[in-house]
Structure formats: structure tokens, C-alpha cells
Amino acid sequence: MKNWKKMLAASLAVTAMVGFAPQATEAAYSLNPEVKDATPALLEASQIGVLKHETPELQNLANKDAIVVMSFGTTFKDTREKTIDATVAEIQAAHPDVKVVTAFTSHIIIDRIAAKEGIKYPTPEEALEQLKAEGYSRVALATLDVIPGMEYAYDKGVYDNYKNEFKKMTLGTSLMYWQGQEEQADDVTETIEALKSQFPKQGKNDAILIMAHGTPQISNAFYSVIQAKIDEMGLKNVYVYTVEGWPSLETVLPKLKANGIKHITLMPMMMVAGDHANNDMAGDEPDSHKSQLEAKGFKVDAYIHGIGENQKIRDLYVQRANDAWDALEAE
Structure with missing residues (x-):
């Protein structure tokens, strides 16, 4: 481990970016100044945290700034207003003189909302094309993703595909990104502390099951970190x-039985309380998580609220957006 750290230190140096958070947020890495002739591969590998790109050919353009907030989206209008819309409104309030655009990464959801509600949300690509047409030259990309998984990979793909189209572009991190390693912030513990504010009071026979999404991407391992932090915090x-990943409901069942659990509260760790929360988690069908647990003799309650309804979580998302904005504004 020590040798690995020495090798990493030879190539990378931590750069702190200070946002509107109460304390400095370690938001990105940058190459060690001793590296004079970095190859494209090394430059790519060093892009961690808040990303920043300046296009030399466009530096003569006047600054005209915008923020694009990217979310997967949801067809559930009520939860969308309480979570996504509420969070974007708070980001807008933090930057009252800046154009803030909401973009959805799910093309299916965009089409369904358009057909059902007559509202057309843009994809991130469409939002950037429109901003470019309107003469915006600098864009901060913010995300409402929970972990840096497959959806965040989409966000980064948008950044990579459009960064040369603007004078300057930045990309913020997901809600949970840094894990306290290498003197970085501990986004995971910070998020769990915020989430804890909505936990019901527990007795010795009570358990809380937090339903995450899961992903086929390697970032699914992030959930092990979250569980380890929960345990470390003494919860x-x-x-x-x-x-849709690991650990599954079947994974935690033996722990519930071993600890004599009789009552369970289910709650989603997703931005919105959409189809997964209402149907997969708490639905009346026999294969819902609630029904499966009840069939095994547990008493089950469901907390059907997206984490975007939690003010403490929204505050963290605003901080993540501020990190992207600060990087855009930094000289």
C-alpha cells in the first residue's frame, strides 16, 4: 500500500476547490507540476472529481454562463416536483443571475412526459446545443446522480463530447463520490448523516432497509462502501x-433473522420515489419487497419518499453544483 501511494504521489497532486460548503471541499485532482510532458492517457487517468476543460481556440469569446442540471428523470409528477424540481430551484436560488437548465438523461422518460403532460424536457445534449445557439460560452454541468455509476458515465460522456464546443466546461460529482481517502472529503458519511435525519426511531427488534438502485457497472461495489460506513457510524x-444489483434483498435476509428482527422499515435511496419505490419496494404484488418480507413473517412499513425530499440531501446537491460552478469561475 505504501509503495502504491508513493507511485500515485509521483504523478498526482491534490488540488482543493472551495465551494459554498462550510469547509473546504476536496473536489478534484490535478497533475503534479513536475509532470511536464503528460501523455493523453495520463491526462485522462488524472481526471478525477470535478472536471474542468478550457478550449484554447474559444478563449476570445465573452463569458456567458449557464448551469445544466442532469437527472435521470421520472414520470411520477408529484415526486418530481418535490425532489428534482425542488433541488433545481435551490440551485437556481444559489445562482439567481445565471441561466439554469434541467435536462433528463432517460430518453424514454422524456418521451413519456411529453406524451402525458405536454412538457418536453431536453436531453443534456439538446440543452447544450440550445445554449450554444443562444451564445452561452461557459457551462457548469451538475448531476443529481446518487453514486458515480452508469448514469454518471453518461454525464461524463456528455462532458467529453461537448467540452470543446464551449470556452469552458466543468462537470460536478454525484451525491456520493469521495470516500474520505487521501485526505478527501467523505461524501458517503456526509450523505448517511443527512439520510439519518429521516430514520424512524428503532428498537432492538427493528431494522431499516435502504433500497438503492444497483448497476451492472463495476461501480456497484460502491454499495459495499456505503454499508461499511453505516456500520462504522454505529448504526x-x-x-x-x-x-437491480448486489446486495439484493436475499442477501440481507439472513442478517435480519440472525438479529431477531421483527419489524422493518423500507425506504429508497433514490432521488425520486418512482416506479422502483412504489412498485418494486412497496407494491401490493406478491413479488414486491414488502410482500416478500411480510410472507416471511416480518411486519413492514414503507417510507415512500425520494431522498430529494430531504432538505439535508438537497443541501448536499446544491454543494455539488456549487463545486462545479466554482471550478467554472476559477481563473
Whole structure:
């Protein structure tokens, strides 16, 4: 481990970017100044945290700034207003003189909302094309993703595909990104502390099951970090499981039985309380998580609220957006 750290230190040096958070946020890495002739591969490898790109050929353009907030989206209008719309409104309030655009990464959801509600949300690509047409030259990309998974990879793809179209572009991090390593911030613990504010009071026979999404991407391992942080914080009988990944509901069942759990509260760790929360988690069908647990003799309650309804979580998302904005404004 020590040798690995020495090798990394030879190539990378930590750069702190200070946002509107109460304390400095370690938001990005930059190459060690001793590296004079970095190859494209090394430059790519060093792009961690808040990303920043300046296009030399466009530096004569006047600054005209915008923020694009990217979210997967949801067809559930009520939860969308309480979570996505509420968070974007708070980002806008933090930057009252800046154009803030909401973009959805799910093309299916965009089409369904348009057909059902007559509202056309742009994709991130469409939002950037429109901003470019309107003469915007600098754009901060913010994300409402929970972990840096497949959806965040889409966000980074947008950044990579459009960064040369603007004078300057930045990309902020997901809600949970840094894990306290290498003197970085501990986004995971910070998020769990915020999430803890909505936990019900627990007795010795009570458990809280936090339903995450899950992903086929290697970033699915992030859920193990979240569980480890929960345990490290001393939160008893609080377990993370996923609807489309590992750990699954079956993974945590033996722990519930071993600890004598009789009552369970289910809650989603997703921005919105959409189809997964209402149907997969808390639906009346026999294969819902609630029904499966009840069939095994547990008493089950469901907290059907997206984490975007939690003010403490929204505050963290505003901080993530501020990190991207600060990087855009930095000289």
C-alpha cells in the first residue's frame, strides 16, 4: 500500500476547490507540476472529481454562463416536483443571475412526459446545443446522480463530447463520490448523516432497509462502501440492498433473522420515489419487497419518499453544483 501511494504521489497532486460548503471541499485532482510532458492517457487517468476543460481556440469569446442540471428523470409528477424540481430551484436560488437548465438523461422518460403532460424536457445534449445557439460560452454541468455509476458515465460522456464546443466546461460529482481517502472529503458519511435525519426511531427488534438502485457497472461495489460506513457510524440494523444489483434483498435476509428482527422499515435511496419505490419496494404484488418480507413473517412499513425530499440531501446537491460552478469561475 505504501509503495502504491508513493507511485500515485509521483504523478498526482491534490488540488482543493472551495465551494459554498462550510469547509473546504476536496473536489478534484490535478497533475503534479513536475509532470511536464503528460501523455493523453495520463491526462485522462488524472481526471478525477470535478472536471474542468478550457478550449484554447474559444478563449476570445465573452463569458456567458449557464448551469445544466442532469437527472435521470421520472414520470411520477408529484415526486418530481418535490425532489428534482425542488433541488433545481435551490440551485437556481444559489445562482439567481445565471441561466439554469434541467435536462433528463432517460430518453424514454422524456418521451413519456411529453406524451402525458405536454412538457418536453431536453436531453443534456439538446440543452447544450440550445445554449450554444443562444451564445452561452461557459457551462457548469451538475448531476443529481446518487453514486458515480452508469448514469454518471453518461454525464461524463456528455462532458467529453461537448467540452470543446464551449470556452469552458466543468462537470460536478454525484451525491456520493469521495470516500474520505487521501485526505478527501467523505461524501458517503456526509450523505448517511443527512439520510439519518429521516430514520424512524428503532428498537432492538427493528431494522431499516435502504433500497438503492444497483448497476451492472463495476461501480456497484460502491454499495459495499456505503454499508461499511453505516456500520462504522454505529448504526445498528441498517442495511443497504439494491433492486437491480448486489446486495439484493436475499442477501440481507439472513442478517435480519440472525438479529431477531421483527419489524422493518423500507425506504429508497433514490432521488425520486418512482416506479422502483412504489412498485418494486412497496407494491401490493406478491413479488414486491414488502410482500416478500411480510410472507416471511416480518411486519413492514414503507417510507415512500425520494431522498430529494430531504432538505439535508438537497443541501448536499446544491454543494455539488456549487463545486462545479466554482471550478467554472476559477481563473
